[in-house]
């Protein structure tokens with residue numbers, strides 16, 4: 001357990017409208033100087049406060065990891081925003097100061113990959129923007145498949161269309177009937193290729209299913225999705241071992257929200273999206289249905305800890321070290 005992040009203050013130096021829903025924010029240190037380094041696919045967590053309400057959202061870094069003068073993030077205004085994306089869109093102006101974390105990376109390029117197949121849906125293009133810089137620098141073998149609703153929603157498509165390696169990119173505008181054929185793509189996968197997908201949950205699941213159907217080993221398929229998908233599943237009970245209290249978690253509710261509702265324990269939680277690892281909690285009895293991005297497959301299978309901001313109990317009851 002442990003928190004890999006530290007907080008830092010940054011100044012928003014530029015805000016650009018990219019699509020009707022997406023803005024790009026450029027941030028730099030108020031005093032100037034190099035930003036902490038990151039690798040392609042890295043992210044920061046933006047910590048916001050608005051009228052007493054606090055929000056923390058993870059955003060992928062989009063600029064070149066070699067450019068230490070700034071960080072750039074792409075923010076889509078979420079229709080069902082918890083508040084963070086609406087705050088950034090509506091209330092933050094160039095010149096304002098924000099608190100963010102230092103970078104971390106749960107979606108890095110695999111050193112062992114002999115080819116990198118990147119699959120983006122909508123705003124899921126953002127981690128690939130920094131990965132592309134890294135792939136170019138490495139002289140790696142790669143291709144990008146980018147699907148979006150319609151040409152005006154294809155964020156950064158115009159920028160991608162004019163870079164020297166644009167011949168490696170394929171764009172799919174749903175409104176024009178351009179479909180990404182995952183079966184064909186994964187069916188002809190190069191030996192030693194790794195697949196990376198970022199976007200809406202249905203795209204991630206479609207890639208996972210197509211990869212399984214074509215015998216692509218699970219360890220060669222990587223995905224990232226911030227803003228954890230709403231989890232289904234029924235109600236269950238959480239026993240907090242330190243106090244002996246039992247908290248009932250309603251269907252669709254998270255353990256974290258149930259504990260906060262009952263004021264039953266104090267829990268550190270930075271992102272509330274299953275990304276940062278700060279709410280990692282030991283499982284003493286029962287099993288978790290893991291929904292986070294933080295634990296590895298092996299850690300999830302071990303059932304020793306869980307992220308209570310997004311993950312649920314498998315079964316009627318779970319006992320936690322809280």
Ligand code: FES
Nearest residue numbers: 272276277279309
């Ligand atoms: S609060 Fe970040 S993983 Fe749970």
